Structures are given as structure tokens and as C-alpha cells.
Amino acid sequence: MTSFLRALGPEHVGPIRARLALVLVVSALQGAVFALLVPVVAVLLGPDPAAVLPWVGALAGTTTVYAVLRALGLYANFSLGGSISRALHRRIGGHVVRLPLGWFTGARLGELNRTATSAVSQTMQVPVHIVPPLADAVVTPLVAVGVLAFYDWRLAAAAAVCAPLLWLAFRHGNAAVERNDAAVDAAGDEAAGRVLEYARAQPVLRAFGRVGTERSALDTALVAQHAAARRLLTRAVPAIVGFGFLVRLVFALLLVMAVYSALGGDLDAALLVGLLVLIARCIQPLGAAAELGAALRMARSGPDRINALLAVRPLPEPKTPADPPGSDIVFQDVSFAYGDGPDVLRDVSFTVAERSMTALVGPSGSGKTTVVRLLARFYDPTSGRITLGGADARAIGSDGVSERVAMVFQDVYLFDGSITDNIRVGRPGATDAEVARAATRAGLDPVLAELPKGADTRVGEGGVALSGGQKQRVSIARALLKDAPIIVLDEATAALDPENEAIVATAIGELARDRTLLVIAHRLGTVRNADQILFLDGRGIAERGTHDELLARDGRYADFLRSRERARGWRLTARPS
Numbered sequence: 001m002t003s004f005l006r007a008l009g010p011e012h013v014g015p016i017r018a019r020l021a022l023v024l025v026v027s028a029l030q031g032a033v034f035a036l037l038v039p040v041v042a043v044l045l046g047p048d049p050a051a052v053l054p055w056v057g058a059l060a061g062t063t064t065v066y067a068v069l070r071a072l073g074l075y076a077n078f079s080l081g082g083s084i085s086r087a088l089h090r091r092i093g094g095h096v097v098r099l100p101l102g103w104f105t106g107a108r109l110g111e112l113n114r115t116a117t118s119a120v121s122q123t124m125q126v127p128v129h130i131v132p133p134l135a136d137a138v139v140t141p142l143v144a145v146g147v148l149a150f151y152d153w154r155l156a157a158a159a160a161v162c163a164p165l166l167w168l169a170f171r172h173g174n175a176a177v178e179r180n181d182a183a184v185d186a187a188g189d190e191a192a193g194r195v196l197e198y199a200r201a202q203p204v205l206r207a208f209g210r211v212g213t214e215r216s217a218l219d220t221a222l223v224a225q226h227a228a229a230r231r232l233l234t235r236a237v238p239a240i241v242g243f244g245f246l247v248r249l250v251f252a253l254l255l256v257m258a259v260y261s262a263l264g265g266d267l268d269a270a271l272l273v274g275l276l277v278l279i280a281r282c283i284q285p286l287g288a289a290a291e292l293g294a295a296l297r298m299a300r301s302g303p304d305r306i307n308a309l310l311a312v313r314p315l316p317e318p319k320t321p322a323d324p325p326g327s328d329i330v331f332q333d334v335s336f337a338y339g340d341g342p343d344v345l346r347d348v349s350f351t352v353a354e355r356s357m358t359a360l361v362g363p364s365g366s367g368k369t370t371v372v373r374l375l376a377r378f379y380d381p382t383s384g385r386i387t388l389g390g391a392d393a394r395a396i397g398s399d400g401v402s403e404r405v406a407m408v409f410q411d412v413y414l415f416d417g418s419i420t421d422n423i424r425v426g427r428p429g430a431t432d433a434e435v436a437r438a439a440t441r442a443g444l445d446p447v448l449a450e451l452p453k454g455a456d457t458r459v460g461e462g463g464v465a466l467s468g469g470q471k472q473r474v475s476i477a478r479a480l481l482k483d484a485p486i487i488v489l490d491e492a493t494a495a496l497d498p499e500n501e502a503i504v505a506t507a508i509g510e511l512a513r514d515r516t517l518l519v520i521a522h523r524l525g526t527v528r529n530a531d532q533i534l535f536l537d538g539r540g541i542a543e544r545g546t547h548d549e550l551l552a553r554d555g556r557y558a559d560f561l562r563s564r565e566r567a568r569g570w571r572l573t574a575r576p577s
């Protein structure tokens with residue numbers, strides 16, 4: 001319950017407690033209605049049936065109050081369910097937008113998807129569909145035992161002795177679910193992640209003729225999920241059925257005792273019938289307790305999952321963000337590791353002067369992307385500091401950094417909307433004329449002229465597909481519109497056709513003008529033009545200098561270029577003077 005209330009947030013504690021109180025009152029009233037059946041039946045079958053009227057009145061009154069409160073509870077459930085799911089979606093959404101961009105990896109997206117859908121619905125189930133019948137299962141029989149005690153202490157004592165036994169069986173069922181539920185959940189996460197991966201990897205899989213799912217990671221994950229669910233069922237079902245059996249055994253015992261007392265003359269026959277009615281009415285709700293307990297246990301993973309997400313700490317943000325005018329970049333003794341992994345960068349220091357171009361070069365996995373992620377504040381460094389225009393990125397804050405830095409990546413995400421909408425992502429308040437100008441400067445006009453509705457043509461899902469070079473031009477148009485002083489550019493590794501290549505190069509030249517540029521360089525033309533090249537090797541900067549200086553040194557950069565030259569036809573010559 002604590003985990004559930006924590007997930008909902010403090011403003012829901014009051015309403016949920018009130019709902020819980022109503023549930024308990026309704027269950028107790030149900031017990032009272034059952035209990036009143038005892039005197040009604042007993043008096044009706046006794047020597048003076050006319051004396052039943054006051055009991056019938058009490059039964060009718062209690063039943064009316066019970067029915068009204070039960071109906072109110074059902075009505076409250078509807079609005080409670082809706083308000084819980086709205087509150088949880090707001091909490092999750094409000095939190096996720098504050099998380100560092102580095103948090104959003106592929107696996108995390110699968111997790112987030114499950115948290116926003118099944119975890120929310122599981123959490124909603126608890127007060128709406130699980131707690132009310134569980135309260136009936138526990139409170140109603142307790143009231144019945146109280147009534148038994150009033151009429152026949154031996155029957156009540158027998159019921160009280162059996163109660164711990166039932167409790168143990170209930171706990172046993174819950175423990176069986178608890179032991180296996182975490183495994184089912186983990187297997188579900190793995191399968192959800194693999195489904196996403198399988199969908200994303202379709203081009204690669206098909207290219208290699210891997211059309212089916214047999215022997216794939218997805219297949220393994222689905223089989224594991226199936227096995228985990230079967231294990232849960234095979235462990236939990238016997239425990240749940242066993243509990244139901246035990247409940248019926250206890251009631252059979254009470255029935256035998258009651259009949260035995262009646263035969264011995266210790267219990268009035270009419271009262272016996274009344275007590276039998278009471279006992280019989282309690283079997284059904286109590287019998288469902290184990291199943292509901294298991295459902296409650298399984299639903300707990302919902303709030304647990306939401307709490308785990310809410311516990312991910314956003315990056316600290318300044319109260320009054322710094323707003324430096326400059327756009328030079330300084331990395332000062334920056335070290336960084338992903339989570340508990342090894343250092344990807346160690347004591348990295350470099351300066352990118354305002355309006356200059358720095359190229360990041362290095363083998364795959366050497367840390368180029370990590371450098372630009374740190375610059376864009378996807379993460380904060382583990383130690384050291386990064387300054388933009390002289391102010392620490394942490395003092396500028398995530399929003400301030402994002403305003404200053406425009407990113408042009410090779411895998412451009414296009415929303416399902418028009419090209420204009422997609423460019424306007426760069427600056428949502430931009431006018432149509434500004435968007436059109438950015439499109440022209442990014443070399444998009446020839447593309448738009450070919451499309452049926454020009455810039456209003458829908459792209460992305462359900463719309464026309466753009467080529468890699470065309471998408472990159474949309475990304476450049478976004479950056480031009482954003483007009484940020486610092487540009488981070490990840491050059492396309494995939495070869496573009498010569499025409500596209502020339503247009504993209506011109507558009508990038510347009511973007512780079514008067515701006516500070518940090519480029520993950522894959523093209524010889526770029527490294528030649530860079531004011532500074534930083535050659536990374538997976539720990540830090542192994543070499544730095546201009547293309548000519550580094551070639552003259554004939555070190556690792558020159559080696560790297562030679563291997564590239566062999567692989568791709570880069571020509572290794574110093575810049576013509």
C-alpha cells in the first residue's frame with residue numbers, strides 16, 4: 001500500500017484513504033446484513049414468528065444503507081479509476097521530460113512504454129477492482145465470527161482457531177506469486193524490448209535473409225516469457241485452489257460442530273438454521289481471498305515500476321540560469337563513464353574557440369558521440385567541467401544549453417506531419433516565411449518542388465519517405481531555424497550520391513557560417529578544413545592539431561587516415577598550399 005500511495009503522490013493520499021474507509025464500512029455492513037439473517041431466520045422458525053418484524057425492519061434498514069453505500073462506492077470507482085490514471089500519466093510525463101536525454105536508450109523506451117501503459121492500469125486496478133472484494137473477503141467473515149461468538153462461543157472459538165491456519169495458507173499462496181512474479185515481469189520487459197528491436201532491425205534482418213523469428217533473440221525472449229508465466233501458474237494455482245479447499249473444510253467443520261450442538265440440545269434448531277445461513281453466505285467472499293491476494297501481489301509490480309521511474313534523478317537545474325553571451329566551448333579535465341562502466345573519457349581538456357570548427361576523429365567506440373552528448377548535456381561529466389561562453393553548463397541549465405546547441409545527426413527523426421511541421425521543430429514560434437527561408441538555405445527547394453503538396457506534404461509514418469540526404473537537409477533546416485550559436489554535426493557515414501553530397505555540403509557550409517562547430521567527422525574534406533582535430537582513442541585525446549600538423553607528426557591520426565584510405569579511398573595528402 002505504501003508503494004501504491006507513493007506512486008500516486010501526496011495529493012491522492014486523502015481521497016484514497018477516504019475510499020478505503022468507505023470500502024471497509026461497506027464490507028462490515030455486508031457482514032451485518034448476513035448477521036441479521038440469523039435472528040430473522042431463528043425467530044421466523046421459532047415459537048413466535050410475529051416477533052420477526054423488528055428484525056426484518058433492522059435487516060431492511062441495514063440492507064438499504066449497505067446498498068446505497070455500495071452503489072456510491074461503485075460510482076466512486078469509475079471516477080477514481082479515471083483520476084488515478086490521469087494523475088499517474090501526468091506524474092510520469094512531468095518526470096520523464098525532466099530526465100537527462102542520455103536516459104532515453106532503446107531498452108529504456110520499452111520500459112517506459114510498459115510503465116505508461118500496463119503499470120498504470122495495474123496501479124489503477126488496486127483500489128478499483130482488488131481492494132473492495134478483498135475487504136469483503138476479510139471483513140465480512142470477521143463480522144460473522146463476531147456474531148457467532150454472540151450466539152455460540154464454541155463455534156466462534158473454533159472459527160478463531162482456524163483463522164491463523166487460513167492466514168498461513170493465504171500467505172503461502174502470496175509467497176508463491178511473489179517468488180515468480182518478478183521473473184514474469186523481467187521476462188516481459190525483455191520480450192517487449194526484443195519486439196521493439198526486432199521491428200527496428202527489420203532492414204538488417206531482411207538484408208541477411210533472416211525473415212522468421214526462429215532462433216532469434218526475440219524467439220528466445222518469448223519462449224522465456226512463456227516459461228516464466230507457466231512457472232507462475234503452476235506454483236500459484238495449486239496454492240490458490242488449496243486455500244479454497246481449506247476454507248470449505250473449515251466451514252464443513254463449523255457445520256458439523258453446529259449440527260452436533262443442536263443434536264445435543266445445546267443449540268436451538270431454529271438458531272442452527274440461521275447460523276448455517278450465515279456460515280454459507282461467508283464461504284464465497286472468503287474463498288476468493290487467495291485469488292485476490294495473488295492479484296494484489298501481482299498488481300504491486302505496477303506501482304513499484306512507476307516508483308522506480310520516478311526515482312531516476314533528473315539533472316540538477318539552476319534556480320537562476322546563467323546566460324553567457326559567448327559561444328566558445330571549454331572541456332576542463334572532463335572524465336565520464338556510463339553508469340558503473342569504465343571511463344570512456346578521462347581528464348579530457350580542449351577548447352573550441354568561438355566561430356571555429358573542431359573535428360572529432362577516432363575509431364568506432366573511441367568516445368566521439370560521448371563528447372557531443374556531454375556538450376549537449378545529455379549527461380553531466382563524472383568530474384571536471386564543461387563551459388559554454390565561459391559559464392558552466394550546469395549553471396546554464398539543460399534548457400539554456402539546448403537553446404545554445406543545435407544538433408544535426410545522421411539518423412534524423414521525422415514526425416508524422418508536413419515537412420513544414422518537421423522543420424518548425426527547430427523553433428516552434430517561427431513564421432511560415434522563416435520556415436520557407438530555412439528550407440531554401442538547407443537546399444530543400446528542389447525536393448519540395450517534386451513533392452505533390454510541396455512543403456505541406458506529409459512525411460514519416462503514413463507520408464512520403466525522404467532519402468538519407470533529404471532527411472539530413474530537413475535536419476539542417478531545423479538547425480538553421482533554431483539559429484543556435486553552437487552546432488554539433490554528426491556527418492553521415494553512409495555514402496550519399498554526389499549530387500546529394502554536394503547539396504548537403506553547401507547547406508552545412510551555410511549552417512557553419514559565423515557559428516562554433518563541433519563535428520564528428522567522417523569526411524576528408526571536413527578534417528582538412530577543421531581549425532583543430534581531436535583524435536580520440538577510447539580514453540581521451542591521443543593527438544590534437546590541424547590536419548597538416550598531424551600528418552607531419554605521422555602518429556595515430558595519420559595511421560587512422562591510412563586505414564580509412566584503404567577502406568574508402570580517402571587520399572592522404574597535406575592541404576595544398
Ligand SMILES: Nc1ncnc2c1ncn2[C@@H]1O[C@H](COP(=O)(O)OP(=O)(O)OP(=O)(O)O)[C@@H](O)[C@H]1O
Nearest residue numbers: 105338341344362363364365366367368369370371
Ligand atoms: N548509452 C551507453 N551506455 C553504456 N555505454 C555506452 C553508451 N553509449 C556509448 N557507450 C560506450 O562508450 C564508448 C564510447 O562510445 P561512443 O558512442 O562515444 O563512441 P564513438 O566514437 O562515437 O563510436 P562510433 O564512431 O561507433 O559512433 C563505447 O565503448 C561504447 O560502448
